[in-house]
Amino acid sequence: MNLSDEQIERYSRHILLPELGSAGQEKLLAGRVLLIGAGGLGSPAGMYLAAAGVGTIGVIDSDVVDLSNLQRQIAHATPDLNRPKVESAAETFKAMNPDVNVRTYHARIMADNALDIINDYDFVVDGADNFPTKFLVADACHFADVAYSHAGILRFQGQTMTVVPNESACYRCVFNSPPPPNAVPSCSQAGVLGALAGVVGCLQATEAIKSILGTGDLLTNRLLMYDALKLNFRTVSISRQSKCPLCGENPIITEVVDAEEAVCDLAAGR
């Protein structure tokens, strides 16, 4: 692939970086990243990936834009209310950068579509808002052997960790299995600072870019915790767990199963 004059100008601030250069920019243009969710994390992650010239951005989300989303889900604007989030996000990404091919999936990621979709990508940005989906994505990425960035946000706190399957500690090494639904704070109890989603989503975009470039050190075997109130970043070392149900020595999860079903199965197995 040869960069056009327009691309050389558009990506000049990337190309000036010795770690990136025109070869790196070509890698980004050939790169494929899947966003799970076009919400608080997927919006900023997708926008920076689009601006960066990541050539293929997939986005899967079954929701439509709600007024209460606009405080943090910056890929959507007021005129987008009630539109499918994937449509609105795709329009935003394309307007930012016509080099980007956006593939939309107006659906929930489930056991019957997860591997087919994820297999088409080099890196997955998990911005799902619920635990059954987060565990399903972790499992599917493990079986597809695709690296992913986990992230979560709540109130003034965020966390993120990158997983390279079979090399680094996985999401289940840390969190094992989904919490019982009645333990999870309901949307009326929990809020979130909009700008916090931007910080964490941008960290995920940075990891996707580094993964495509093969440059630097990924946030593997470390959980990064960000406290916006104290403005403090801290990483906790995480090691692969031999008893991990997914990537351990005797895994009990051997295929991708539906999120709800997985919750029931694991609960029954206790």
Next chain:
Amino acid sequence: MTITINAEATEIPDDTSVTELLKLHEVKMPEMVSIELNGEILERDKYESTQLSNGDSVELLYFMGGGAIGI
């Protein structure tokens, strides 16, 4: 005795189990926390039987979803 909780030195009574620590630390929803003790993730069914020792390092790692809401 003194242990470290999320990088902060904390005084706790001798012979405190991990289950008791969660109460002392006022963790309201223990199901929403994964615990790392001295660099190893502690299995949930060992909280009750695991006694903390002076100098232990405990990380409370909270389950966090994406878009501010849970399930």
